[in-house]
Amino acid sequence: DSGVTQTPKHLITATGQRVTLRCSPRSGDLSVYWYQQSLDQGLQFLIQYYNGEERAKGNILERFSAQQFPDLHSELNLSSLELGDSALYFCASTETGTTDTQYFGPGTRLTVL
Amino acid sequence: GNSVTQMEGPVTLSEEAFLTINCTYTATGYPSLFWYVQYPGEGLQLLLKATKADDKGSNKGFEATYRKETTSFHLEKGSVQVSDSAVYFCALKRTQGGSEKLVFGKGTKLTVNP
Numbered sequence: 001d002s003g004v005t006q007t008p009k010h011l012i013t014a015t016g017q018r019v020t021l022r023c024s025p026r027s028g029d030l031s032v033y034w035y036q037q038s039l040d041q042g043l044q045f046l047i048q049y050y051n052g053e054e055r056a057k058g059n060i061l062e063r064f065s066a067q068q069f070p071d072l073h074s075e076l077n078l079s080s081l082e083l084g085d086s087a088l089y090f091c092a093s094t095e096t097g098t099t100d101t102q103y104f105g106p107g108t109r110l111t112v113l
Numbered sequence: 114g115n116s117v118t119q120m121e122g123p124v125t126l127s128e129e130a131f132l133t134i135n136c137t138y139t140a141t142g143y144p145s146l147f148w149y150v151q152y153p154g155e156g157l158q159l160l161l162k163a164t165k166a167d168d169k170g171s172n173k174g175f176e177a178t179y180r181k182e183t184t185s186f187h188l189e190k191g192s193v194q195v196s197d198s199a200v201y202f203c204a205l206k207r208t209q210g211g212s213e214k215l216v217f218g219k220g221t222k223l224t225v226n227p
Contacts, residue, residue: 002156033214042219043157043202048212056212090156102215104149104156 003027004093004105012111018079021108025072025093031055032074033094033102034066038087049074050096081112115140115207119218122200126193126225134188134221136177136203144205146170146179146186147215151200160188160201193225 003026013019025032034046036059045058049068060066063081068074078085088109092102120135138146145164149157161170166181175190186203203218 002158004156043217045214045216048214050212056214058214092157101159101162102157104158106154106156 002103002105004091004103006089006091006105006108008108009106010109010111012113013081014113015081015083017081017112018077019081019110021076021078021089021091021110023074023076023091023093023105025074025091026103029093029095029103030072031094031096032068032072033092034060034074034076035090035092036087037090037107041087043090046076078110083112086110086112115144115205115216117203117205117216117218119201119203119221121219122221122223124221124223126223128195128225128227129192130225132188132190132193132197132223134201134203134223136186136188136218138184138186138203138205140184140205140207143181144207146177147204147206148175148177148186148188149202149204149217151202151220153199157202193223195225195227198223198225 005024031050033048037043046060048056066076088107090107092104116139147162148160150160161172163170163179169178177188200220200222202220204215
């Protein structure tokens with residue numbers, strides 16, 4: 001158990017809909033990273049937050065957004081969903097924004113029908 | 114740019130066989146290198162890491178040596194077990210604009226049969 005929690009574990013929705021994925025980092029970790037894992041693209045970095053502020057952006061679509069709240073949990077919002085958004089979404093946390101080891105949550109499996 | 118290339122799987126071995134999963138990288142400077150493992154139905158876990166050239170990372174019988182001259186970080190284990198069945202990801206840490214992020218290879222699925 002990494003100490004990182006993600007909810008829900010599974011999510012099934014329809015095209016065009018909007019969903020919110022939630023991540024709670026390890027106690028004391030200030031930085032949260034979001035990743036998308038799909039069969040064709042592999043594991044892709046989406047976005048990083050550090051202590052409530054966006055720190056780095058990766059391959060995140062404009063239809064996707066994220067935020068980190070004062071209690072340090074983070075939410076990833078996916079809107080106007082398409083079939084191709086079906087994937088596993090992981091979050092990871094680190095104590096600061098610059099440590100080597102990222103601790104991953106168990107992931108949320110999103111299925112868009 | 115920074116990238117990681119690892120051998121495509123799947124890899125299927127018998128118990129107690131020797132394992133090598135190749136990983137090479139392209140990067141500016143000398144990035145930290147990692148192997149992460151993803152067991153079925155779980156998130157990724159750090160398996161081992163090396164932060165400078167000639168460092169050897171090791172954990173649970175797995176080893177990898179940071180080879181600057183060949184830009185490689187191959188994962189090895191002398192005798193695999195059924196419980197090692199998982200997907201293995203090679204990664205490097207990239208610094209960009211004051212922030213750091215991991216760049217992952219595509220993953221190699223390992224199946225170990227009894």
